[in-house]
Amino acid sequence: MGIIAKPDLDTGWKDYSNCLGVDPDLFFPERGASTREAKEVCRGCVVRDDCLEYALLNGEKFGIWGGMSERERRRIRRQRALDREAVERAAEAV
Numbered sequence: 001m002g003i004i005a006k007p008d009l010d011t012g013w014k015d016y017s018n019c020l021g022v023d024p025d026l027f028f029p030e031r032g033a034s035t036r037e038a039k040e041v042c043r044g045c046v047v048r049d050d051c052l053e054y055a056l057l058n059g060e061k062f063g064i065w066g067g068m069s070e071r072e073r074r075r076i077r078r079q080r081a082l083d084r085e086a087v088e089r090a091a092e093a094v
Helices: 012-016 036-042 048-057 070-093
Strands: none
Touching (some): 048 070
């Protein structure tokens, strides 16, 4: 009896991405190079939010994910951490 592989639900969204088949180098530009073309591919992508969330949860430090650069994703992570802290402080005050 063979092993039945569990489908990878975490990355199934990749099959529906606009970037499927696009040269990955476009999404990992050299430092200082334009990210405009990569972000244009992401614009209107039906799985853009899934892609961004994947990058945020997995700490992707390089490239364009969900239409955002690492700097933009770092801002989101920072804001989420602040929001969590505020919720925790509010819960402790009750």
